Amino acid sequence: EFSRPYYLAGQSILVKSDNTTIKTVNDLNGKKVCSAQGSTSEKNVIAKAPTAQLTSLTTYSACVSAMKDGRVEAVSTDDIILAGFAATDKTLKLVGGTFTTEAYGIGMKKGKVDLQKFVDGLLTDMIKDGRWEKLYNQYLGQVPGLLPAKDALAALPATS
Template identity: 40%
Template sequence: MKKVFRLVSIIVSSLALLLVLTACGSKSLANQNVMTRAKQTNTITWGVKADTKLFGLMDVKNGQIKGFEVDMAKALTKQILGPKGKADFVQVTSSTRMPLLRNGNIDAIMATTTITPQREKQVDFSRSYFDAGQSLLVKKGSPIKSVKDLNKNGATVIGVVGSNSVQNIAKFAPKAKVLQLSDYAQAVTALKSGQGEALTTDNGILGGMAVENPGYVLTGGAFTKEPYGIAINKHQPQFKRNLNSALTRVEQSGEYNRILKKWFGNVPGMNVKEMER
């Protein structure tokens, strides 16, 4: 009888454990508390661009993504988790970043993501960490001097799928044709091969393209305000508070300005002094 009782006890305990594990497993990654998981793993997983010079670009020599947003993500991680906190990086594009966040593959998006009312219906944002503005990249000597010139003769402007800039062109140059490509590398190639008269996105991104492609310049100034924010899944209030607090500390310590100057200090046409915090 003792053996039978012991066997029954083991079975009951096993079933109870299975129920607990099932209950935990039923909660999707996206709905789990990010801060709880981050503290357990001492890691925050960030979605960053790997094709955007100055913000996030893959270094083919060592396979590491480098840029302003990568350095900022590392600084914020250490502010939130402590000096030994680890920042993991997952490569995203404008079209993949939101699905990866919703699925819980990443904890936060720091990938030149403009804060917009439409996006705020899907995700929560930190406060802005970079105040960009949409502009145009054209070949030197181009007759296009401003966004209004895109309306003339139905010019073709190149953009990236999932970016807010494509929607803005419809507002500012409704007669322009739009060619949407999957990433910025393809967009630059298309511009250089004559598939469009201009490439549009935020000025910070275009600045990186101009540095890499000396025959191309920014034109027309910024015709929109594009504040970048860190996107996270909804119902993560603690994570959002920690991100905003960490951003404040990074700014107040002077680390923000050091990172800013590191990546944008030598970009022609960009006034870093105006961007400092």
């Protein structure tokens, strides 16, 4: 079971700060791009940039290392993951906005419908009373490349 979405991520692109050739997903065509092996991100790169030279590694940290070493020119996955790398390393930047939508929810054991309803209620209450926005601003509000809290909140499905 999964809770209602609490965040809508989108697949994006991470490059070195001095990279001026990759600005959009279309610019990945013909370029060496890394994504995690077997991920939906890997499939999305192939679908959106069919001539990209895809390298699949086991982790996004390994992809970032490959980019820093010059083995690939870009890393692609959810913006929230890439923003974490960019926030802690000023030699990296997010480019191109997002080109997919990925809903994040809280996973729980299948069949735990009561727990799912409880968690959904908590998330809905947090969104309605402003706690969600406060936490977003506290932990994500200053991360370059991510939406401001109001825009991220507006992207979520309506609460009842």
